[in-house]
Amino acid sequence: MIKIGGLQNNFMGPVLLYTAGGAQCTILREGANLVSWIPANGEEQLFISRCSGTVAGLPVRGGIPLVFPQFAEMGPLPKHGILRNVIWDLIAISSQPDCATATLQTEFRAYALPGWPHPFRARLVVELQDHAVFLQFSIQNTGTRTFAFQSAMHTYLRLPGGTPVDIHGCIPANYFDKQLQTWCEPAMSAPLHINAATDQIHQSPATRLQCQTGAGRVTLQSGGFPETVIWTPWREGAAAIPDLADDEGDQFICIEPAAIYQAQELAPGSQWQGRLCLVAEAAPESETKPVQEPEPDNCTQS
Numbered sequence: 001m002i003k004i005g006g007l008q009n010n011f012m013g014p015v016l017l018y019t020a021g022g023a024q025c026t027i028l029r030e031g032a033n034l035v036s037w038i039p040a041n042g043e044e045q046l047f048i049s050r051c052s053g054t055v056a057g058l059p060v061r062g063g064i065p066l067v068f069p070q071f072a073e074m075g076p077l078p079k080h081g082i083l084r085n086v087i088w089d090l091i092a093i094s095s096q097p098d099c100a101t102a103t104l105q106t107e108f109r110a111y112a113l114p115g116w117p118h119p120f121r122a123r124l125v126v127e128l129q130d131h132a133v134f135l136q137f138s139i140q141n142t143g144t145r146t147f148a149f150q151s152a153m154h155t156y157l158r159l160p161g162g163t164p165v166d167i168h169g170c171i172p173a174n175y176f177d178k179q180l181q182t183w184c185e186p187a188m189s190a191p192l193h194i195n196a197a198t199d200q201i202h203q204s205p206a207t208r209l210q211c212q213t214g215a216g217r218v219t220l221q222s223g224g225f226p227e228t229v230i231w232t233p234w235r236e237g238a239a240a241i242p243d244l245a246d247d248e249g250d251q252f253i254c255i256e257p258a259a260i261y262q263a264q265e266l267a268p269g270s271q272w273q274g275r276l277c278l279v280a281e282a283a284p285e286s287e288t289k290p291v292q293e294p295e296p297d298n299c300t301q302s
């Protein structure tokens with residue numbers, strides 16, 4: 001079992017951010033995974049399996065793992081790439097009355113990994129506001145050759161369990177159904193209704209998706225990612241996942257801003273950035289404070 005503790009930020013353990021209004025989030029240095037987000041006056045919005053940590057070698061099951069430079073098994077590298085298993089450095093942390101920010105970073109040298117000869121620097125900036133959390137994920141090519149990569153922010157939104165979930169705001173586009181192993185025409189009816197195991201790669205970005213979660217409604221807005229993955233094992237698929245309890249399959253929905261079939265190219269010295277903003281509403285009719293999107297990270301050297 002994983003223990004998420006360490007309320008002190010000491011550049012070694014988990015990173016805890018909070019606002020004066022009462023929001024808080026926790027980022028594990030293993031994978032720079034945002035494993036907990038509790039908005040002001042709200043409840044936990046992200047799912048973590050109670051079986052996380054029970055299978056050697058697997059990263060935490062839940063939160064927001066970062067996928068890079070390979071999606072799933074679509075290449076020679078470990079599934080979903082290499083970032084979710086490595087320990088990131090906390091390089092900056094700051095707090096203002098209405099927001100708190102942490103920056104984590106990890107660097108790979110050339111030929112550090114079989115199957116991936118390219119050096120790069122990965123950085124994640126997390127900014128917490130009372131009712132929103134912003135993630136800026138950037139990759140800098142620190143080598144001398146252009147490379148192409150896939151990426152995703154594998155967001156596990158917590159659901160009450162036992163009830164279907166509707167995702168509003170999907171932009172109709174063809175999608176690849178990984179279960180059927182075929183391309184499909186978009187369903188014209190909105191919202192996307194999920195009540196069974198689902199694994200789809202939509203050829204449209206998550207510009208403004210809304211999902212009713214266990215603790216209210218979450219709006220999800222991405223930037224820099226041209227595609228969106230919708231994945232859940234649901235009840236029938238839980239038993240096949242070793243670090244997921246049998247009753248947890250319908251307790252989350254993964255909505256993942258992604259670049260998969262539309263892989264990104266990065267020239268030497270240049271930087272790519274993917275963004276994700278999650279906004280929570282306690283109830284549909286409640287008023288949330290307006291949220292301010294932070295300036296994009298300029299990736300200055302620390």
Ligand SMILES: O=P(O)(O)OC[C@H]1O[C@@H](O)[C@H](O)[C@@H](O)[C@@H]1O
Nearest residue numbers: 072079080154178199229231256
């Ligand atoms: O078990 P993992 O490696 O975390 O992957 C979970 C799922 O991640 C999703 O992004 C993929 O579309 C699924 O096919 C995959 O099963």
